[in-house]
Amino acid sequence: MDQKKNRDIHSRHIHRRTFLKGAALGLASMALPFGTADASVWEAFFQKHYREMSADDKRDVILRMEKEYAKAYDTKFNIKTTKPTPGVNFGYGLDVSRCIGCRRCVYACVNENNQSRDPQMHWITVLEFKKGERWVNVFEEAKKHYNPETVPEEGHFYLPVQCQQCENPPCVKVCPTQATWKEPDGIVVVDYNWCIGCRYCMAACPYGARRFNWAKPRVSKEELNPETHYLGNRPRYKGVVEKCTFCIQRTRENPGRYPACVEICPVGARKFGNLLDPKSEIRYCIENKRVFRLKEDLNTLPQFYYFFAS
Amino acid sequence: MKNKLIIYIGGLLQIIVLLLLWANASADNDVPDFFVPPPPFSEGIFPCTECHAEMEVNRTRRKLDFHEDIVLKHAEEQRWCLDCHNPDNRDKLRLASGELISFEKSYYLCGQCHGTHFRDWKAGIHGKRTGYWNDRKQYRLCVHCHNPHQPRFKPLKPLPPPLSPEDIKYNRSPDNEIPKNPLNSLIQAEIKNGPEKK
Numbered sequence: 001m002d003q004k005k006n007r008d009i010h011s012r013h014i015h016r017r018t019f020l021k022g023a024a025l026g027l028a029s030m031a032l033p034f035g036t037a038d039a040s041v042w043e044a045f046f047q048k049h050y051r052e053m054s055a056d057d058k059r060d061v062i063l064r065m066e067k068e069y070a071k072a073y074d075t076k077f078n079i080k081t082t083k084p085t086p087g088v089n090f091g092y093g094l095d096v097s098r099c100i101g102c103r104r105c106v107y108a109c110v111n112e113n114n115q116s117r118d119p120q121m122h123w124i125t126v127l128e129f130k131k132g133e134r135w136v137n138v139f140e141e142a143k144k145h146y147n148p149e150t151v152p153e154e155g156h157f158y159l160p161v162q163c164q165q166c167e168n169p170p171c172v173k174v175c176p177t178q179a180t181w182k183e184p185d186g187i188v189v190v191d192y193n194w195c196i197g198c199r200y201c202m203a204a205c206p207y208g209a210r211r212f213n214w215a216k217p218r219v220s221k222e223e224l225n226p227e228t229h230y231l232g233n234r235p236r237y238k239g240v241v242e243k244c245t246f247c248i249q250r251t252r253e254n255p256g257r258y259p260a261c262v263e264i265c266p267v268g269a270r271k272f273g274n275l276l277d278p279k280s281e282i283r284y285c286i287e288n289k290r291v292f293r294l295k296e297d298l299n300t301l302p303q304f305y306y307f308f309a310s
Numbered sequence: 311m312k313n314k315l316i317i318y319i320g321g322l323l324q325i326i327v328l329l330l331l332w333a334n335a336s337a338d339n340d341v342p343d344f345f346v347p348p349p350p351f352s353e354g355i356f357p358c359t360e361c362h363a364e365m366e367v368n369r370t371r372r373k374l375d376f377h378e379d380i381v382l383k384h385a386e387e388q389r390w391c392l393d394c395h396n397p398d399n400r401d402k403l404r405l406a407s408g409e410l411i412s413f414e415k416s417y418y419l420c421g422q423c424h425g426t427h428f429r430d431w432k433a434g435i436h437g438k439r440t441g442y443w444n445d446r447k448q449y450r451l452c453v454h455c456h457n458p459h460q461p462r463f464k465p466l467k468p469l470p471p472p473l474s475p476e477d478i479k480y481n482r483s484p485d486n487e488i489p490k491n492p493l494n495s496l497i498q499a500e501i502k503n504g505p506e507k508k
Contacts, residue, residue: 088444095435100463100465100466101468102466102467102468102469103468103469103470103471104469104493106469106472107469107491107492107493108493110491110493111491111493111494117488117489117490117491118482118483118488118489119478119482120472120473120478120489122472125472144471144472145471145472145474146468146471147468147470147471148468149467150465150466150467150468151465151466151467151468152465215482218482218485218488219488220488220490223490223491223494251443254444255442255443255444255445255446256442256443256444256445257441257442257443258439258440258441258442258443262439262440263440264493265438266438266455266466267438267455267463268436268437268438268439268455271434271435271439272443273443274443274444277444280443281433281434281435281439284433284434284435285435288433288435289435309430309435309436310426310427310430
């Protein structure tokens with residue numbers, strides 16, 4: 001008798017379905033940024049995918065972002081949304097017979113693209129191989145921490161690896177949110193505001209070219225590059241993936257500058273141009289030199305060609 | 311009558327083919343007006359005639375009293391100064407044909423032996439190019455990267471390797487001590503002292 005009375009008191013007569021509905025709504029509302037009254041957080045939360053934005057949407061987003069960055073970095077940023085030029089498909093050439101492994105390209109890229117200095121972030125990895133020891137496709141075993149007094153080291157050759165801007169990019173296929181895609185001019189880009197940081201793309205990339213921001217990226221104020229592109233070198237966030245974009249903020253301009261790594265290379269091993277222009281340097285390489293691409297057997301069709309000029 | 315027509319047409323075709331071949335060949339030989347920075351003379355060395363105009367031409371192989379910093383390591387068995395430098399007007403270089411060229415166009419001199427490299431350089435494949443990929447390009451002379459007397463490219467000090475996993479620190483540097491890019495101090499040093507002498 002006592003037992004029955006107790007049960008009646010504690011029962012609230014809520015149907016299980018009602019309870020679940022309420023719980024779902026409650027959980028959903030927790031995901032919304034109620035804690036802050038800042039309108040820009042709301043706008044960022046409801047920001048569209050880059051490819052679905054109208055020109056007006058883009059302008060609003062850029063204005064908001066420039067304001068945010070100016071506040072966060074105490075520097076005035078210019079964020080471009082330059083579109084690809086019709087009739088342009090970028091290709092890159094690297095002369096393996098010239099590269100001496102001096103790593104100037106690695107750090108020129110860091111400067112240009114606002115890569116984090118701490119934790120350290122490099123988009124280019126220069127691999128060192130012993131001559132004749134292994135075929136270059138097995139680059140997991142190559143040395144990347146070599147540090148002799150001077151380079152090139154006797155009996156070694158060097159292979160810088162960065163994003164290969166594949167024609168058939170495996171990283172794009174696996175992205176669950178479509179935060180990374182291939183642009184019509186051949187550049188594979190990432191929308192850092194759409195990336196959820198699952199790192200599937202990193203697992204899919206056979207070249208190890210993508211990098212993850214494990215912590216908040218940090219660059220000292222005097223080394224920031226304020227000339228940026230939305231899909232390129234604008235400052236990134238913690239928990240997003242980034243990679244080489246062929247210096248989209250430089251190369252998409254008219255006239256378009258060479259990427260920073262091409263400009264710095266002291267031996268002139270790096271070549272860049274339009275694959276659709278028969279007079280471009282990259283076309284000359286492909287037509288006249290011995291050319292190969294990395295891991296050709298995977299059918300990723302890189303737009304990054306390695307060649308031997310002599 | 312028919313035969314004559316065939317001969318005429320044949321002859322015309324031959325002329326066209328020859329013309330095309332000639333046009334092609336001249337395009338190959340044409341060196342456009344390359345946009346190159348001025349030659350990298352040592353300070354105060356040019357014009358050469360300032361000293362050499364007064365001096366007698368001495369063609370014998372010997373230890374030089376002046377220019378002792380120049381050590382010839384460039385097929386030195388077969389070559390001596392006046393094979394490239396013009397004896398009568400030292401402000402010019404001399405091709406094997408006897409033609410005189412200025413130091414600004416020294417690539418013709420190098421191209422005499424290094425024809426394949428010259429061809430690649432003209433196409434923008436050999437050597438460093440900066441500027442715009444779809445517009446004006448900045449070339450460099452052969453001698454900007456290769457010392458003509460010792461042309462082998464000098465080894466460089468590599469910039470630091472990426473951090474190895476065991477060197478990654480979990481305590482991050484304070485905001486006012488974020489590490490600087492090592493390239494910047496190198497560039498600063500080069501601006502201050504000029505590029506490393508080769």
